[in-house]
Amino acid sequence: MNDWPLWEVFVRGQHGLAHQHAGSLHAPDAETAINNARDVYTRRNEGVSIWVVKSSDIAASSPGDKGPMFEPANTKPYRHPTFYDVPDEVKHL
Amino acid sequence: MYSQTQDAVTEAAPNLPDQVFQARIDSGVKIEPKDHMAEGYRKTLIRQISQHAHSEIVGQLPEGNWIGRAPTLRRKAILLAKVQDEAGHGLYLYSAAETLGASREQMIADLHSGKAKYSSIFNYPTLTWADIGAIGWLVDGAAIINQIALCRCSYGPYSRAMIRICKEESFHQRQGYEIMLALSRGTAEQKAMAQDALKRWWWPCLMMFGPPDTESTHSEQSTRWKIKIVSNDGLRQKFIDQTVPQADYLGLKIPDQLLKWDAEREHYNYGPIDWEEFKNVVQGNGPCNRERLHDRVEADKQGAWVREAAMAYARKHRKAA
Numbered sequence: 569m570n571d572w573p574l575w576e577v578f579v580r581g582q583h584g585l586a587h588q589h590a591g592s593l594h595a596p597d598a599e600t601a602i603n604n605a606r607d608v609y610t611r612r613n614e615g616v617s618i619w620v621v622k623s624s625d626i627a628a629s630s631p632g633d634k635g636p637m638f639e640p641a642n643t644k645p646y647r648h649p650t651f652y653d654v655p656d657e658v659k660h661l
Numbered sequence: 662m663y664s665q666t667q668d669a670v671t672e673a674a675p676n677l678p679d680q681v682f683q684a685r686i687d688s689g690v691k692i693e694p695k696d697h698m699a700e701g702y703r704k705t706l707i708r709q710i711s712q713h714a715h716s717e718i719v720g721q722l723p724e725g726n727w728i729g730r731a732p733t734l735r736r737k738a739i740l741l742a743k744v745q746d747e748a749g750h751g752l753y754l755y756s757a758a759e760t761l762g763a764s765r766e767q768m769i770a771d772l773h774s775g776k777a778k779y780s781s782i783f784n785y786p787t788l789t790w791a792d793i794g795a796i797g798w799l800v801d802g803a804a805i806i807n808q809i810a811l812c813r814c815s816y817g818p819y820s821r822a823m824i825r826i827c828k829e830e831s832f833h834q835r836q837g838y839e840i841m842l843a844l845s846r847g848t849a850e851q852k853a854m855a856q857d858a859l860k861r862w863w864w865p866c867l868m869m870f871g872p873p874d875t876e877s878t879h880s881e882q883s884t885r886w887k888i889k890i891v892s893n894d895g896l897r898q899k900f901i902d903q904t905v906p907q908a909d910y911l912g913l914k915i916p917d918q919l920l921k922w923d924a925e926r927e928h929y930n931y932g933p934i935d936w937e938e939f940k941n942v943v944q945g946n947g948p949c950n951r952e953r954l955h956d957r958v959e960a961d962k963q964g965a966w967v968r969e970a971a972m973a974y975a976r977k978h979r980k981a982a
Contacts (some may be wrong), residue, residue, distance in 0.1 A: 571972070572971075572972065574759070574970070581767045591753060591756055592759070593752060593756065594765060595971075596968075596971040596972045596974065596975035597971075597979075600971060602977070603699075604717070607745075607749070608749050608752050608753075611742075611745065611746070611829075612750065612829070626853065628694065628695070631693070631695050631696045631697070643861035
């Protein structure tokens with residue numbers, strides 16, 4: 569392992585779907601990371617495409633900031649279609 | 662910035678964050694890597710997950726013993742796929758432990774020095790081909806029971822690894838049972854081989870669930886933290902109840918004179934487990950402890966030049982770019 573960096577692995581399950589985080593692994597470079605990700609995360613046809621990103625290159629929001637970051641959306645239910653009362657007999661709304 | 666916030670909170674009210682942490686667990690919220698967690702929770706999880714990872718890795722060795730001698734090409738391909746899965750499962754688990762701040766190198770060093778443990782079941786030898794059947798059917802069967810419970814554990818990365826492993830592991834148990842079925846429907850010699858394997862693996866498999874609840878040391882705290890979901894004896898009973906009819910179907914006899922259906926409890930009663938043997942194996946004196954550790958350390962040593970070369974190659978290309 570020595571100083572093999574950590575990579576985060578993202579797999580596209582099918583054409584038309586977004587890449588999703590599958591897990592992580594250590595590898596010396598991007599090419600080896602992709603090859604290893606093939607063996608570790610797609611042994612059963614789970615993917616048609618793989619991205620790898622160095623874990624150290626990912627910036628993440630802090631759990632401590634969860635309130636200020638995400639709570640403002642709670643008070644804005646009018647962003648959802650179900651907020652509005654419209655008559656049943658009017659179609660295609 | 663995050664860590665500073667944490668320090669400030671800890672200084673002001675030392676117990677508060679841990680109480681909030683326990684309340685989150687109680688309400689069924691999954692804990693994620695950067696969330697605040699009790700220090701004991703982190704430590705216990707690192708020990709539990711790394712032990713689990715080591716078990717997957719060392720677990721490759723008894724089965725690897727038969728890859729070159731599998732009776733047909735079909736069986737050989739299956740066994741290769743299964744052993745490759747175990748390597749993958751080890752890696753998922755090491756990754757989960759790393760999210761808690763454990764380093765991969767340190768975990769592996771602890772395995773090699775004997776400081777870290779792995780499941781005692783892998784210290785038993787695979788003497789015949791029937792042992793490969795018995796491992797899939799019984800050892801993986803027991804592991805699945807434990808792992809299905811852990812899919813609901815409170816730590817997100819561990820729970821996700823368990824879900825993935827359970828999905829993949831189902832074939833392990835089924836291929837093992839298929840081997841046992843073929844042998845028990847075969848010649849008298851083959852059936853005897855299957856019976857012998859069941860006889861040797863049964864009791865060590867029951868020990869896989871750990872000491873009885875009355876003697877299990879960290880159980881209570883782990884249950885509160887939801888990193889232990891069902892008690893050792895509860896899991897063991899579940900395994901016995903599901904396995905006895907499977908053995909009956911094979912026409913094989915489980916080596917326990919006291920094994921008997923209890924209509925009132927609606928469970929099988931079973932005979933006493935030899936915990937002295939268990940302790941002895943955990944302490945390093947099982948039939949294969951030294952061999953397993955030696956093989957593991959040797960494999961690591963022999964792969965060292967590959968890892969160094971890969972790193973040198975990566976460095977060279979980074980410079981060139």
